Amino acid sequence: EYVGIDAGGTLSKIVYTNGGEWGYKKIATDRVGEIREWIYEQFTNPHIHITGGKAGVFLQELSGAAKNVNEFEATCEGVNWLLEQNGLLTQIGSRFMVTNVGTGTSIHYVQQDAYERIGGSGMGGGTLLGLSYLLTGEDHYDKILELGKNGQGEGLNVTVADIYSHETPPISGDLTASNFGNAANRKEQSFSKEDYIAAIVRMIGETITTMSVQAAERLKTDAIIYIGSTFSGHDTLKDIIKGYTKLRGKQAFFLEYGEYSGAIGALLNN
Ligand code: ATP
Ligand code: MG
Numbered sequence: 001e002y003v004g005i006d007a008g009g010t011l012s013k014i015v016y017t018n019g020g021e022w023g024y025k026k027i028a029t030d031r032v033g034e035i036r037e038w039i040y041e042q043f044t045n046p047h048i049h050i051t052g053g054k055a056g057v058f059l060q061e062l063s064g065a066a067k068n069v070n071e072f073e074a075t076c077e078g079v080n081w082l083l084e085q086n087g088l089l090t091q092i093g094s095r096f097m098v099t100n101v102g103t104g105t106s107i108h109y110v111q112q113d114a115y116e117r118i119g120g121s122g123m124g125g126g127t128l129l130g131l132s133y134l135l136t137g138e139d140h141y142d143k144i145l146e147l148g149k150n151g152q153g154e155g156l157n158v159t160v161a162d163i164y165s166h167e168t169p170p171i172s173g174d175l176t177a178s179n180f181g182n183a184a185n186r187k188e189q190s191f192s193k194e195d196y197i198a199a200i201v202r203m204i205g206e207t208i209t210t211m212s213v214q215a216a217e218r219l220k221t222d223a224i225i226y227i228g229s230t231f232s233g234h235d236t237l238k239d240i241i242k243g244y245t246k247l248r249g250k251q252a253f254f255l256e257y258g259e260y261s262g263a264i265g266a267l268l269n270n
Pocket of ligand 1: 007008009010011012052053101102103104105124125126127128129141227228229230231232259
């Protein structure tokens with residue numbers, strides 16, 4: 001019985017197998033006591049491998065009967081494994097970027113079995129939750145997702161075409177020139193909660209794409225694999241990133257179970 005845990009700043013991702021089927025489970029990291037109980041209910045003799053920023057909390061809770069695995073290595077190993085399982089290695093090749101959008105965002109470069117963390121940003125899933133709360137008062141994740149899907153964030157932004165109003169813009173006029181840049185110009189206009197959240201989602205998606213594309217350009221690779229729980233069930237964010245990555249000449253990939261990459265890599269580590 002093998003259990004891999006990626007204890008992140010917000011969510012803990014758990015994968016487990018007894019040689020046959022794999023199981024996947026997600027739970028808030030601050031419910032560590034419940035996770036411990038669940039593991040000892042399910043398994044009699046589990047080999048537990050833990051990664052993520054909160055791994056230490058778990059190691060304490062499990063009284064040392066677990067192995068700590070480096071988060072960045074685990075994440076990239078897990079991505080490699082998922083690509084292999086999904087038959088995508090031939091399509092993507094052995095060199096690609098991994099952008100992990102968790103509470104915050106980390107960007108990695110993978111070349112076969114060599115992994116390097118290229119950079120990161122505080123713009124991540126936590127930003128989505130935090131700014132949504134500040135602008136709308138909503139703090140339930142599912143509610144925020146739902147509202148954002150039904151909003152039109154564009155009115156809050158300044159586009160390139162808005163700025164180049166009297167001549168042909170030097171770059172596509174549809175591009176965002178300034179996220180939320182229109183808010184103060186339109187004081188009379190009221191925006192809905194839906195619009196605010198849609199604009200936040202767009203800002204996060206565009207910013208993460210820009211960082212990822214620039215990193216991919218520097219490393220001369222075309223494939224960017226986006227993972228992290230921030231994408232689970234979030235088609236609008238995926239669409240923004242997919243479209244914008246393509247516009248910038250790169251290719252975006254989203255993996256089923258991508259958010260479990262760290263936990264998978266930890267489990268496989270020996
Ligand atoms: P980090 O890697 O930065 O330490 P993490 O591993 O906890 O953080 P993920 O689990 O990849 O991060 O993603 C967390 C984000 O996923 C949240 O910030 C939120 O935007 C989103 N999310 C998805 N489902 C939920 C949920 N049920 N509850 C809270 N946030 C959720
Ligand atoms: Mg994480």
